[in-house]
Amino acid sequence: MTGICSRRNTRPAAWLLGAFAPLVWLSLASAESRTGDARDDAEVTIVLSGYTAELAGPPIRHERERLTHWHSAESVAAWTVWVDRPCKLEVQVEMAAQAPFAGSPYVVSVGDASFNGAMQDTGAWDRFSVISLGSAEVPAGEHVVRLQPSELANGVFGNIRSVRLTGKGLRPGHNVKPDTSGPIKVITTAQLRGSRLRECDSLSPLTEAAPNSTTIAVNTSESFQTIEGFGGAFTESAGIVFAQLSPARQEELLRAYFDGETGHGYTLCRTHINSCDFSVGNYSYDEVEGDVDLEHFSIDHDRERLIPLIKAAQRASRGRGFKLLASPWSPPAWMKTNGEMTGGGKLKPEYRDAWARYYCRYIEEYAREGIEIWGLTVQNEPAAVQRWESCIYTAEEERDFVRDFLGPALHSADLANIRLIVWDHNRDLLFDRAKTVYDDPEAAQYVWGAGFHWYVSDEHHHAQMLTDFYPDKKLLFTEGCFEGTEDVGDWTAGERYARSVINDLNSGASGWIDWNLLLNMGGGPNHVGNYCSAPIMADVESDRLLYNSSYYYLGHFSRFIRPGARRVLSANTGRELLSTAFRNEDGSVVVVVLNEQEFPVRYTLAMDGLLTQTLSPERSITTLVIPAGG
Structure with missing residues (x-):
């Protein structure tokens, strides 16, 4: 039985997807054709494939193009479509079910219109039928399309391959398969060949796989986490060095990092609350002891060098903007047990509310400065007693502070939208520390996810474990740098960056943030001598910018994997290469391939029926971009 009603589907899980469902406009000439441009007055069909759905509620499995293993009536699949003008839309569902599990009712909503249907017995789980649910008038504009079971027959729902909408005024867009018939863009950085983010000759498809080559297999029908972005950190030291450059060199630096057309297009950055080691000295925003009402709170210190750099980057991003994560290294000295911002110490219990x-x-x-803070970490490196700014929390202390003080304070200040991130330290204890917080529901309700650094350990399985055990929480790489000052041209730094990015992304990270954006040639300034490298170093005496290998390697990710991209399944047959793959919101697929070997490696890329072969140069990184289909 099918029907149409005008009330909006009000199930809570469905509403969670309203802001996050991908905006997709796949325009088709007919229900049978997947390519071709439609005339403005033509009736077109959009096919919202299961593999591009945004999911919420209890897990649903992506299996090839279908959505399967629905275990709850609270599970939701959602897409977003755009209608140029008011039109009558016909709604169809491509589904499969098998007795005695057929019959589960479901609702498909398009904006305010809802369509009721039931899973029909198609005779087999992989025998799909297209079922018409009816039609309704919809106004022009953006509409979220949701599919949700009403209940499960015998505990089973069935398989959904697509939702199909037919009408006039539907616009083309990103919810399309990659075009596996056309040329593939190839961008390479290689140590010995002089290539630096150089676009090479494009690749063409093959009819069969080449013998005796490594294969990178990509399955775009199975997707994972959504990308928040890539970027680096604004520190006071970076701001000081930036101010010492000429206007021309300042503009060069900003374009290199934040220009989305000619630079890296950074979209996720970090900064520090109070001073950090990459400051000229200890400072806080309230130095008046006992000022629990924060009457003397002032960010004037940041207005000198730090805020001007952030604002310059905002202008350079040309309206695209970037998300900004903020982390404290230490509370003011008067709030701590050791009376110092440096050397560890703990937050005094009586100051937890004020902090x-x-x-x-x-x-x-x-x-008030026009800088929106996107997220917070509770504490930078809470398990490390450092000679610079630091503050120690046990796992239980961090949990209790989030649950009883920081989470409620953010909500009381109408800042519940701030993404709160725990741990913000090395991979080795990532799972254990986050688990302590996540297993307390009162604390976990305030927490968006966990952050981690690369120091001490390359054990990526800790991140993978956290992803597997807590799939509703996010992961973010929040800091890494090449300690000491590398020689410009040292290739190992870039390779370490790429190795970390690929493994972190493949373990579930939703973004990756480098440490300092800019330092001088001595790796500073740093008020405790904890010098390190940055992707771009400045020779302020000669007014030159010097680009380390890490700059080019990071660009292979940030320039091509854009916010909103979803990681897709990929695997290699050999051990010579590392790779990761993502599908952007425009339908293009990006595959990044790292070769740390001293010899070139020939490999075949196999993806959704596509076969192509190329050579990965020795000591190189390559990005392959497969364009969106029609």
Whole structure:
């Protein structure tokens, strides 16, 4: 039985997808044709494939193009479509079910219109039928399309391959398969061949796989986490060096990192609350001891060098903007047990409430400067006693502070939209530390996810475990740098960056943030001598910018894997190469391939019926871009 009603589907899980469902406009000439441009007055069909759906609620499995293993009536699949003008839309569902499990009712909603249907017995789980649910008038504009079971027959729902909408005024867009019949763009950086993010000759498809070659297999029908972005950190040191450059060199640096057309197009960055080691000395925003009401709170210190750099980057991003994560290295000295911002120490219990409100005040003051804070980490490296700014929390102390003070303070200040991130330290204890917080529902409700650094350990399985055990929480790489000052041209730094990015992304990370954006040739300034390298170093005496290999390697990710991209399944047959693959919102697929060997490696890329072969140069990184289909 099918029907149409005008009330909006109000199930809570469905509404979670309203802001996040991908905006997709696959325009088709007819229900049978998947290519071709439609005339403005032509009736077109859009096919919303299961593999591009945004999912919420209890897990649903992507299996090839279908959505399967629905275990709950709270599970939701969603897409977004755009209608140029008011039109009558016909709704169809491509589904499969098998007795005695057929019969589960479901609702498909398009904006305010809802269509009721039931899973029909198609005779087999892989025998799909297209079922018409009816039609309704919809206004022009953006509409979220949701599919949700009403209940499960015998505990089973069935398989969904697509939702199909037919009408006039539907616009083409990103929810399309990659075009596996056309040329593939190839961008390479190689140590010995002089290539630096150089676009090479494009590749063409093959009819059969080449013998005796490594194969990188990509399956775009199985997708994982969504990307928030890539970027680096604004520190006071970076701001100081930036101010020492000429206007021309400043503009060069900003374009290199933030221009989305000619540079890296950074979209996710980090900064520090109070001072860090990459500052000229200890400072906080309230140096008046006992000022629990924060009457003397001021960010004037940041207005000298740090905020001007952030604002310059905002202008250079040309309206695209970037998300900004903020981390404290230490509370003010008077709030700590050791009376110093450096050397560890702990937050005094009597100042937990004031310190929680301190974060809120920081966010509000930065907002007055036109700088929106996207997220917070509770504490930078909470398990490390450092000679620079640091503060120690046990796992239980961090949990309790989030649950009883910081989470409630953010909500009371109308800042519940701030993404709160725990741990923000090395991979080795990532799972254990996050688990302590996540297993407390009262604390976990405030937490967006966990952050981690690369120091001490390359054990990526800790990140994978956290992804597997807590799939509703996010992962973010929040800091890494090449310690000490590398020689410009040292290739191992770039390779270490790429190795980390690929493994972190493949383990579930939704973004990757480098440490300092800019330092001088000595790896500073740093008020405790903890010098390190940055992707771009400045020779302020000669007014030159010097680009390390890490700059070029990071560009192979940030320039091509854009916010909103979803990681897709990929695997290699050999051990010579590392790779990761993503599908962008425009339908293009990006495959990044790292070769750390001293010899070139020939490999075959196999993806959705595509076969193509190329050579990965020795000591190189390559990005392959497969364009969106029609």
